[in-house]
Amino acid sequence: QQQVKQSPQSLIVQKGGISIINCAYENTAFDYFPWYQQFPGKGPALLIAIRPDVSEKKEGRFTISFNKSAKQFSLHIMDSQPGDSATYFCAASTKRSGSARQLTFGSGTQLTVLP
Amino acid sequence: DAGVTQSPTHLIKTRGQQVTLRCSPKSGHDTVSWYQQALGQGPQFIFQYYEEEERQRGNFPDRFSGHQFPNYSSELNVNALLLGDSALYLCASSSLFQGGYTFGSGTRLTVV
Numbered sequence: 001q002q003q004v005k006q007s008p009q010s011l012i013v014q015k016g017g018i019s020i021i022n023c024a025y026e027n028t029a030f031d032y033f034p035w036y037q038q039f040p041g042k043g044p045a046l047l048i049a050i051r052p053d054v055s056e057k058k059e060g061r062f063t064i065s066f067n068k069s070a071k072q073f074s075l076h077i078m079d080s081q082p083g084d085s086a087t088y089f090c091a092a093s094t095k096r097s098g099s100a101r102q103l104t105f106g107s108g109t110q111l112t113v114l115p
Numbered sequence: 116d117a118g119v120t121q122s123p124t125h126l127i128k129t130r131g132q133q134v135t136l137r138c139s140p141k142s143g144h145d146t147v148s149w150y151q152q153a154l155g156q157g158p159q160f161i162f163q164y165y166e167e168e169e170r171q172r173g174n175f176p177d178r179f180s181g182h183q184f185p186n187y188s189s190e191l192n193v194n195a196l197l198l199g200d201s202a203l204y205l206c207a208s209s210s211l212f213q214g215g216y217t218f219g220s221g222t223r224l225t226v227v
Contacts, residue, residue: 006157034216043119043205043218044158089157099170100146100209101216105157 004092006106013113019077021109023090026071030092032101035064035075038087038108047088048075080113087111117142119208119219127225128196136191136222140208144215146170147189149181150205152221158205164189165211193224201226 005024013019023033032051036044050057050064050073057064063076077084090106120139128134140147146165150158160173164183183189187208193200203221 004157036218041220043207043220045218046216091157096171098165098211100148100163100165100211101214102148102160102163102171102173103150103158103207103216104160107157108155 004090004104004106006090006109008109009107010110011112013080013111015080015082015113015115017080017113019075019080019084019111019113021075021088021090021111022072023074023092023106024070024072025092025104027092027094027104028071029094030104031095032093033064033066033073034091034093034103035062036089036091036105038089044089077111080111082113082115085111085113119206119217121204121206121219121222123222124220125223125225127227130196130198130226132196133192133194134196134224136193136204136206136224138189138191138206138208138219140187140189140206141215141217144208144210144217145187146209146211147183147187148207148209148216149189149191150207150218151175152203152205154202161191196226198226200224 034049035047038044061078066073091103093101148163149161152158162172205221
């Protein structure tokens with residue numbers, strides 16, 4: 001199965017709070033799990049990514065937690081700011097020899113951070 | 116350093132018509148992938164081009180075709196447009212060996 005399931009569909013957080021978005025996958029061949037941030041009228045921009053041999057990766061206020069046995073991964077945004085208000089997509093990828101990566105995206109989470 | 120450039124930014128077409136979308140990859144990138152993003156959904160992979168050949172294809176009908184030129188730029192062609200083809204079409208470029216997936220801002224296609 002190629003599907004990546006993402007929840008929640010929308011999320012409202014107060015400024016300074018923690019935003020948590022969850023994703024689950026089925027295909028055990030996936031070996032790269034990026035998170036993208038998308039603002040209206042723009043393409044997705046890479047936020048942070050993790051490989052399945054690592055259980056956690058932190059970059060600034062953004063942390064990915066990865067549970068290989070449960071086939072789940074999540075994005076935590078600490079000290080959420082109004083500027084973080086955007087749509088967030090999880091994705092999963094495999095890479096075949098002779099080809100670049102093909103991304104399978106979740107359905108997205110609309111994050112609103114209230115001032 | 117220019118990123119991924121897509122043209123046009125917006126387009127309105129009538130059902131049954133044909134459309135061509137264009138993409139210039141980021142400098143240093145040799146691979147172009149195309150995605151369709153319906154309103155409120157995540158992007159879906161259409162196909163990928165490297166060395167002027169289609170290397171991978173998602174679950175899209177043959178009405179969707181593409182091309183890659185020697186300068187690595189790419190075109191996406193859609194024939195016999197349907198209302199359901201209305202979406203944001205995203206181009207992403209990367210380097211086959213060094214990665215670096217970068218998306219353009221997309222072309223908003225509206226079929227009426």
